[in-house]
Amino acid sequence: xxxxxxVPHLDISSERFRMNSREMRRARADHWYARTDWGIxxxxxxxxxxxxxxxxxxQGSAKWxxxxxxxDGLYDRWWRKTLLVLEGDEHNRIRRLVNPAFSPRRIExxxxxxxxxxxxxxDEWVDDGRTEFAGRFAAPYSTxxxxxxxxxxxxxxxEVYQLSSTIGLGIGITIKENIARIxxxxxxxxxxxxxxxxARRRSPRDDILSALVGARDxxxxxxxxQELINLIILxxxxxxxxxxxxxxxxxxxxxxxxxxxxxxAADPDRYAAKAAEEALRVNPIARWVSxxxxxxxxxxxxxxxxxxxxxxxxxxxxxDPAEYDDPDRIDLDADRSPHLxxxxxxxxxxxxxxxxxxxxxxxxxxxxxxxxxxxxxDAEWLPDSGNTGANTLPITFTRRP
Amino acid sequence: MRIxxxxxxxxxxxxxxxxxxxxxxLDADGELRYRESFDDEDASDIxxxxxxxxxxxxxxxxxx
Numbered sequence: 381x382x383x384x385x386x387v388p389h390l391d392i393s394s395e396r397f398r399m400n401s402r403e404m405r406r407a408r409a410d411h412w413y414a415r416t417d418w419g420i421x422x423x424x425x426x427x428x429x430x431x432x433x434x435x436x437x438x439q440g441s442a443k444w445x446x447x448x449x450x451x452d453g454l455y456d457r458w459w460r461k462t463l464l465v466l467e468g469d470e471h472n473r474i475r476r477l478v479n480p481a482f483s484p485r486r487i488e489x490x491x492x493x494x495x496x497x498x499x500x501x502x503d504e505w506v507d508d509g510r511t512e513f514a515g516r517f518a519a520p521y522s523t524x525x526x527x528x529x530x531x532x533x534x535x536x537x538x539e540v541y542q543l544s545s546t547i548g549l550g551i552g553i554t555i556k557e558n559i560a561r562i563x564x565x566x567x568x569x570x571x572x573x574x575x576x577x578x579a580r581r582r583s584p585r586d587d588i589l590s591a592l593v594g595a596r597d598x599x600x601x602x603x604x605x606q607e608l609i610n611l612i613i614l615x616x617x618x619x620x621x622x623x624x625x626x627x628x629x630x631x632x633x634x635x636x637x638x639x640x641x642x643x644x645a646a647d648p649d650r651y652a653a654k655a656a657e658e659a660l661r662v663n664p665i666a667r668w669v670s671x672x673x674x675x676x677x678x679x680x681x682x683x684x685x686x687x688x689x690x691x692x693x694x695x696x697x698x699x700d701p702a703e704y705d706d707p708d709r710i711d712l713d714a715d716r717s718p719h720l721x722x723x724x725x726x727x728x729x730x731x732x733x734x735x736x737x738x739x740x741x742x743x744x745x746x747x748x749x750x751x752x753x754x755x756x757x758d759a760e761w762l763p764d765s766g767n768t769g770a771n772t773l774p775i776t777f778t779r780r781p
Numbered sequence: 782m783r784i785x786x787x788x789x790x791x792x793x794x795x796x797x798x799x800x801x802x803x804x805x806x807l808d809a810d811g812e813l814r815y816r817e818s819f820d821d822e823d824a825s826d827i828x829x830x831x832x833x834x835x836x837x838x839x840x841x842x843x844x845x
Contacts, residue, residue, distance in 0.1 A: 472799045483832035
């Protein structure tokens with residue numbers, strides 16, 4: 381009989397906590413989970429993989445605004461009805477209608493447009509030898525990709541980006557003090573979404589929004605107008621900052637492994653998709669995926685009480701030495717188990733095919749043009765909370781001849 | 782036409798069961814169970830299931 385070690389505690393609510401730390405690795409070596417101030421944090425690949433899809437667990441974020449004293453208003457009403465927090469039949473009915481709009485079949489034809497956008501952004505600063513990558517590439521790229529998909533005029537990207545960032549404050553711990561601004565942003569996006577839907581209804585195009593309007597109108601009543609508008613706001617909220625920060629983290633990770641960056645540059649067609657997956661595995665923007673126990677159940681040696689919050693730590697599962705060889709290194713030739721950075725089960729990230737395509741197109745474009753990547757000392761990193769990244773990412777590089 | 786699922790790729794996310802519950806379901810252990818044959822009236826749901834699989838593990842095979 382091996383001695384059962386005491387369950388470690390990880391201070392994930394501290395701004396100073398880093399997932400990518402010796403402390404996390406020590407905890408993972410000792411035990412499959414850690415205690416935290418916000419429920420339990422699951423550390424190993426095997427357990428995260430199982431629990432992600434465990435039927436006893438719900439997504440569990442529906443009450444987030446209420447936990448912070450926000451119990452009414454536009455944001456709260458929008459949030460409680462987003463696909464992200466719905467469960468059961470209501471979730472499945474909507475998810476079923478929107479999934480096809482985000483499938484590879486819809487995304488693949490957009491790749492050349494993603495590539496043209498990436499190249500044009502790089503052109504703006506490639507001769508300078510330095511840039512602020514988050515503001516001069518990641519933000520405009522991720523926002524304009526979303527504009528493309530929804531058929532929003534790309535000239536409006538800065539306004540869309542601002543609205544997205546403001547709504548994003550709703551998942552931060554400062555939600556209560558910002559709620560008036562957040563509600564205003566939801567109101568403005570609602571008006572915007574209504575005009576987009578009306579335009580597509582008059583003249584459909586070959587874009588995701590038309591596909592959604594089609595799903596709405598084809599069989600009246602399957603997707604209400606309100607559900608469609610709610611979804612458009614969700615896409616603006618969930619599809620911009622996430623990709624922006626994942627691009628920032630991807631570039632930061634590759635700057636530490638120039639050999640893999642050069643390998644990618646030499647054959648982007650072969651390696652770009654793998655590069656995106658490896659960056660998501662070792663440096664994911666969503667540092668954890670949350671669940672809540674919908675009922676009391678037994679798991680391994682413990683009973684998990686109904687209502688327990690469970691954080692599945694993505695960086696920890698993605699770098700678990702029990703699952704991956706040389707786990708902390710990006711290795712474009714290794715055959716890796718799928719990472720869990722997009723969550724899983726019925727709430728698996730809806731936009732993952734879009735995110736994967738636009739990240740792999742971006743790293744193709746960037747690696748082809750830039751070598752000698754270095755991140756400046758003055759980068760402003762965000763804390764390692766549910767979502768991480770950087771406010772600014774100054775980089776220097778050499779332009780490839 | 783019949784449905785083929787690559788069991789090595791499949792991660793049991795269950796998006797197929799959301800798209801086409803007539804042919805796909807997750808059992809009590811969360812493992813995928815599916816029926817290979819389908820009726821014409823369900824074809825469009827089956828295509829949605831193929832498209833929606835996060836790991837693209839489902840293909841349609843013409844069974845001659």
